[in-house]
Amino acid sequence: MISRLFSTPKGRVISVIVFLIITMVSGGVVGFLQGYAEASGQTSVVEGRSFVWIIGAIAVVLAAASFAYGAYWMKSIDEAAQEAHKWSWYWGGSAGLGVGVVALLLSMAPASENWSVPTLDGRTDPVAYAASGAFGLMVVLLIGYGIAWAWWWFSRR
């Protein structure tokens, strides 16, 4: 059934929508659990180790599902579309990594100790900074990838 869904452009669009709904619902469940626990004064639940395991388990399942989805997607598209993704991942991803390397090298400058760096939700603990760094690298990679992908197809119109 899944392979049939991926076999047509319309089916692939539907699969993207379904996948996005699943990820948003998963995120919503975690957000609801956290919000409910905090609202009912059960902060120990949110701060406890078990909550980390719940979020971790959902994150691992989502990451695995994303990978499986990506594999199905990659196999379902034609060879030119595959080539576009491979080309974009190498050139756009490499360019994005280059931006990340610049940020990394800048952080080695002694003066950078006093710089104020924005984090995802305004937190200033080490985990928040690490997560923001990972998120930032993901963003520059995806921007590079997106530009390269658009360039590949635009130049072959």
Place this chain on the structure above:
Amino acid sequence: MNNRLKVLRAERDWSQAHLAQELGVSRQTVNALETGKYDPSLPLAFKIARLFEMRIEDIFIDEAA
């Protein structure tokens, strides 16, 4: 690499979408092939040759030769 895909398609009065469907690729890929901006893999080249009942070298022109 140049090719005669556009001419062959026009001779049969096929649309790009129809050719794409016959080959199992997207219309964008057919366009990229026709404009010579994307060279097909050997399996796809054979598929195209079979579809038009011609030899690969009669469809794709190796300019370096």
